Each structure stands twice: as structure tokens, then as C-alpha cells.
Amino acid sequence: MNNILILGGDGYLGWPTAMHFSELGYDVTVVDNYFRRNACTELDVGMLYPVPTLIERAKIWHEKTGREIKVAIGDLTDPEFARSFFNGRAGYQWAVNEKFSGIPETVIHYAEQPSAPYSLMDYKHANITLSNNLLVTNNLVFALKDFSPETHVVHVGTMGEYGTPNIDIEEGWLEIEHNGKKDTFLFPRQASSLYHTTKIMDTDLFWFGVRMWDLRVTDLMQGPVYGVETDESVIDSRLKTLFNYDEIFGTVLNRFITQAIVGYPLTVYGKGGQTRGYLDIRDTLQCVRKAVENPPSKGKLNIFNQIMETFSVNELAEKVRRIGNRLGYGVEVKQLENPRREAEEHYYNPTYQGLLDLGVEPHYLTDESLEKMFKLVAAYKDNIRKDVIFRGVKW
Numbered sequence: 001m002n003n004i005l006i007l008g009g010d011g012y013l014g015w016p017t018a019m020h021f022s023e024l025g026y027d028v029t030v031v032d033n034y035f036r037r038n039a040c041t042e043l044d045v046g047m048l049y050p051v052p053t054l055i056e057r058a059k060i061w062h063e064k065t066g067r068e069i070k071v072a073i074g075d076l077t078d079p080e081f082a083r084s085f086f087n088g089r090a091g092y093q094w095a096v097n098e099k100f101s102g103i104p105e106t107v108i109h110y111a112e113q114p115s116a117p118y119s120l121m122d123y124k125h126a127n128i129t130l131s132n133n134l135l136v137t138n139n140l141v142f143a144l145k146d147f148s149p150e151t152h153v154v155h156v157g158t159m160g161e162y163g164t165p166n167i168d169i170e171e172g173w174l175e176i177e178h179n180g181k182k183d184t185f186l187f188p189r190q191a192s193s194l195y196h197t198t199k200i201m202d203t204d205l206f207w208f209g210v211r212m213w214d215l216r217v218t219d220l221m222q223g224p225v226y227g228v229e230t231d232e233s234v235i236d237s238r239l240k241t242l243f244n245y246d247e248i249f250g251t252v253l254n255r256f257i258t259q260a261i262v263g264y265p266l267t268v269y270g271k272g273g274q275t276r277g278y279l280d281i282r283d284t285l286q287c288v289r290k291a292v293e294n295p296p297s298k299g300k301l302n303i304f305n306q307i308m309e310t311f312s313v314n315e316l317a318e319k320v321r322r323i324g325n326r327l328g329y330g331v332e333v334k335q336l337e338n339p340r341r342e343a344e345e346h347y348y349n350p351t352y353q354g355l356l357d358l359g360v361e362p363h364y365l366t367d368e369s370l371e372k373m374f375k376l377v378a379a380y381k382d383n384i385r386k387d388v389i390f391r392g393v394k395w
């Protein structure tokens, strides 16, 4: 069976992805340097519940399913470590399990600092974001060029690469006619954080590798993800993915649900007209699976917009207020001065047909799915720390 290497396999999306492909019968190896856990400790932002280490999680997975997920702990900004997965010396001294599975046919790349506020806390965190994200991607591009140009990379980019332009957003590319001649280019990008800017630069690095060295890359422009449970995590509560609700690492809907449960007024930033494309964590897994199963030919960069429906922040707050009140929480909504610099009222019309055409079946944000999330988070109510919900990282 196809062998898959998951970079960033300990993260919010990385671990559920690892279990998903393992369950499908793929030979899965995960790599991580525990950046997210360490950053949460450094910033003292807390998580909803403690999560076993990656090595412990792989053991639990093995006990429960008989399947093996191989684990390597190490830093992919170190080029030798990154290259070791492609030159036959896989993860050498960092390897926890004995045998690696040879050169991967597919790499899923999540090994990035994923938070906009983190990237703008100060120049140090900006530098960490730039150096981690760009070096990991560049090390990967060179490892592929030097050892394994056939390997397909599925990279998780972000809808934030496009920003909020006053024109319809296409899937990755735009045909431009200029002075009577036409050509197709990457859709114009203009990010509103340094984190999002690194994702633009990732796309440029991959596009360069595709043009120069005939690499095969799929870039998934993903919107904010919500949710906790996936089909594979329900078998044991210790397999649940990590859940942040703090200002730095929590995404907006996960935050709002947590806030509603502890009676913290929902933190709508500014006018709340900021509109984004959202998706359920289970749909991330479906989309990544479809991307893996449909690799581009050599020298081609496929780009898909990975969202299932769009909402403004006000619409999300209203849904959470309504469902929260129905469940007996007295939910308040409060508009805060926006700590971010972003358009608060804008046109937003992205295309997102490509993954649906490949067969993805969306889990929409229904009252039932919201209620389920409420119940899941409420089980950990006593762990929720109000002091981490809003500290006001500004830019």
C-alpha cells in the first residue's frame, strides 16, 4: 500500500489525518518537533484537555486497531533531518519505531506555525514563523528534487493567501488579458498576517519547484477549521485531537463555543462582517484524501479551495448564541475593538468546486453539529481558563 509521510503529525489536523490514512490501510509515518505543544507551554495558553505525546498516541492507536503509525520526533528545519526521509536514512537517530517504510509516495505537509496572532506578537515570533515555515518547505522541495521528484506533496495552504479582494476568488489561477495577449497566473495574493504571508511564499516555493524540477504538488487553500471528533478518534478518548480555544491558537468557532459554555461574551472582533470559508475537521480529512488519491502529473501544481460554506463572524456568533441559549447557557455577544488589521465589511465570493467534483461530501454547520460540539466541549468545562481567551495581540 502507498506509503505516506505526514509532516506536522502531532497537530490539530496532523494527528487525525494520520489515523485516517492508517485506517484506510496506508503505511503512515508522522514527524513532528512538538512546536505547538511547546508554544502553548511557552505562552501559557492552555488546551481544553491534556493530550498524550505522539509516541503514546501511536501506541494507543496500535492497541486499539492493531495498526501501526510510525513516529519520528525532530525538527524539519534541519535539512539533514528533512532529507533523511528521502535518501534512505529515514529519520535515523530520531526514529522511535524501528523500520521506516522507504521513500514516501506521498507527503502531507502541515509542519507549520499556523497562527496569525502568533506571527505578529513581536519580531521574534515573526522570525520563528518565517524561518520555520519557509525552511521546512524549502528543505522539502530540495529533498524531492534531489532524491524523489515522483513523490506527490499535498500541502495545506490557506484561503487567507487571497485575502478579501473585491473580485471573485478563483481556484488558484487567473487568466489575465493584457494588451491583447493572454496568460494564466497564480491568483493575486495579499495576506493580512505574516503567518498567511508564509503560506503565499510556500506556494511560490512549490510553484518554482514544479516549474524547474517537474515536482508534483497539490496546494489546498483551506479556511478556518472547526470541530474535534473524527471517525477514528471516537474509539478512544485519548485519541482526540488537541483543542485550543485561546486567542493565539484557537480558531473562531471553536473559541465561540468554549466562550459560550463558560459565560464569556463572544469575542466578535470589530464590526464582525469578516467573511471566511469554513469547514468541519472531518471534511479536512475527506479533502486531503481526495487530493492524495488524485495526484497531479509531473510538473503540475494543482490548487483547490478547501472550504464548504462561508459565514461572517456575526453569523457564527448568532448561531452559537442561538444554540447555546437553547442548551441553557445565557450567551452574550460583545463587539470588541478589532485587534487585527483586516477588512470588517467586504465582498467575498470564492469558488470551491474542485474538491466537490472529486467527490467530497460536505458536513455542513447544522444545529445538530453545533449541539454536538457544545456537548463535547462542555464535558471539559472545568478545564476552561477564562484568562487565555482574550489578551489582545494587536497589529
Ligand code: USQ
Binding pocket: 114, 115, 116, 117, 157, 158, 159, 160, 161, 196, 222, 223, 224, 225, 249, 250, 251, 252, 253, 255, 267, 268, 269, 270, 272, 274, 275, 276, 277, 313, 340, 342
Ligand atoms: N475572529 C473574531 N473573534 C475571535 C477570533 C477571530 O472575530 O475571537 C475573527 C478574525 O478577526 C477573523 C476570523 O474571525 O476575521 C477568523 O479568525 P480565525 O482566528 O478563526 O482564523 P485565522 O486567523 O484566519 O486563521 C485560521 C487558522 C489558520 C488558517 C486560517 C484559514 O489559524 O491556520 O490558515 O484560519 S483562513 O482564515 O481562510 O485564512
